[in-house]
Amino acid sequence: MDTAERDHRQAQATALLDGLADRDVVAVAITWVDHSGITRVKTVPLDKLPRAAAHGVGTSPSFDAFLLDDTIVAGRYAGGPVGDLRLHPDLARITVLAGQPGWAWAPADRYDQQGEPHPQDERGLARTMADRLAVNGFEVRAGFEVEWVVGQGGTDDFRPATTAPAYGHTRQVELSDYCADLISALVEQNVDVLQFHPEYAAGQFEVSTAPEDPVHAADTAVLVRETIRAITIRHGLRASFSPKVVSDGVGNGGHLHVSLWRERKNLFEGRLHPDAEGFAAGVLRHLPGLCAIGCPSVASYLRLIPSHWAGAFATWGVENREAALRLVENRDLEIKCFDLSANPYLVVAATLAAGLAGIVDGAHLPPPVTVDPVHVEGAQRLPTSLEDAVKAFEDDEVLTEAFGVEFAATIADVRRGEIAKFADASSEEITHATRWRH
Incomplete structure (x- = not known):
């Protein structure tokens, strides 16, 4: 992901802020679903959405090895404590949550720190x-x-x-x-x-x-x-x-x-x-x-x-x-x-x-x-x-x-x-x- 793409994402997110604030949104839940089918989340306050869109939100790759009870298995390619991924919210799917006043939601694509797609990103594989x-x-x-x-x-x-x-x-x-x-x-x-x-x-x-x-x-x-x-x-x-x-x-x-x-x-x-x-x-x-x-x-x-x-x-x-x-x-x-x-x-x-x-x-x-x-x-x-x-x-x-x-x-x-x-x-x-x- 190059600088131009990051700038574009930041501008897109910035353009959404007033509309979301007018609907009383104070935070955005950014979700992904792990290999065990559990929906995991990182949240940013509304004013931090542009930075999240451009640079992502940090999360551990160890989630690839989580079981449904939050146990982490020692896998061949996942499960260790080292490394970091970035969650980039899909701005086209941002939704104000009717059942959770004050909240909006967006699904995430997972990238590495260099901006390349994570090889175990579930949403990316579907795409x-x-x-x-x-x-x-x-x-x-x-x-x-x-x-x-x-x-x-x-x-x-x-x-x-x-x-x-x-x-x-x-x-x-x-x-x-x-x-x-x-x-x-x-x-x-x-x-x-x-x-x-x-x-x-x-x-x-x-x-x-x-x-x-x-x-x-x-x-x-x-x-x-x-x-x-x-x-x-x-x-x-x-x-x-x-x-x-x-x-x-x-x-x-x-x-x-x-x-x-x-x-x-x-x-x-x-x-x-x-x-x-x-x-x-x-x-x-x-x-x-x-x-x-x-x-x-x-x-x-x-x-x-x-x-x-x-x-x-x-x-x-x-x-x-x-x-x-x-x-x-x-x-x-x-x-x-x-x-x-x-x-x-x-x-x-x-x-x-x-x-x-x-x-x-x-x-x-x-x-x-x-x-x-x-x-x-x-x-x-x-x-x-x-x-x-x-x-x-x-x-x-x-x-x-x-x-x-x-x-x-x-x-x-x-x-x-x-x-x-x-x-x-x-x-x-x-x-x-x-x-x-x-």
Whole structure:
């Protein structure tokens, strides 16, 4: 990053100050999501935003080796105490937070002290993969479904804030003010909400947002989650995005929707275009390794079980909610096996890498599955443990090439750090330890 670029960023930030001050903003939260899916933050007072934009905010590279409980693993390329990175807020995404008066938010790109992109910057990797598709003439639009449960406050145990029926209007009525405040906050923040509804599990809700470019889709997923968290706390309640909130219950998913476009045409619309088929076939082919990215916690495998609408088999089907890949006819591809312990930037990056590989190879989809895959002889189960997923990731040359040597190794090191942490834990102990971390 040269002097001219730094001066440009500083001028951009300076131009924003009066408008933010007029909206009573006193500080800007600059966030990134670590490899364990935890949103980390550094904050600057509003008047320091121009300097942060130009020169970044210092942070340790050791965050690349953090586990979900803040333990730092001694990785091959991360985890030591030496070094410094700079967080540069994306000024185009600065958002005044409706659920946190006085605050604005911006996602960060991570650079080294010389102004070069950090090789393990998650947001940067997502941008790189989107650019690879663009070079090949494709545009991708993406969006996340965010599921969470609302619990009563003041306890580490989970007691649902509403016991009304699944998908029932009564549940929404019982938490009517909460739901209205949340939707209002999202809309005020210019989040394009497509749908909001009660979900299956006790106290569970879901919000879906409109498709956008992949990096911004991941940004929006972070913003939506933190807005949910803020509004939930303001109502004296508690939100959990964990893939398993109670050991015998249904967990939270984090489904990714993707569509492939060329020359303003959606290639998933109507008859499946060969490039759209190749993209979907590439994702299907690499799903085992993708689980190390999209199902990255030990708790993920308590959720990823058959006949629970979690997508536990490496199959696809048209409007089949038990297949890992659901083709939403005339619109997009939904990846159902992913959950919200994942870093959304890494989910986007890895999915695009797999899809592009399928396009390049001219891959074809097998016949669609039209029933619950548990009844299909020979249907391939996705990994049943995080250890199996990590092995699949390490053996996947497409994914490891996309991440690069250092990044791929650190992903494996962090995942194995969590595996070791819960090696002797029961499902109840895993659930309890992870319930409020994501």
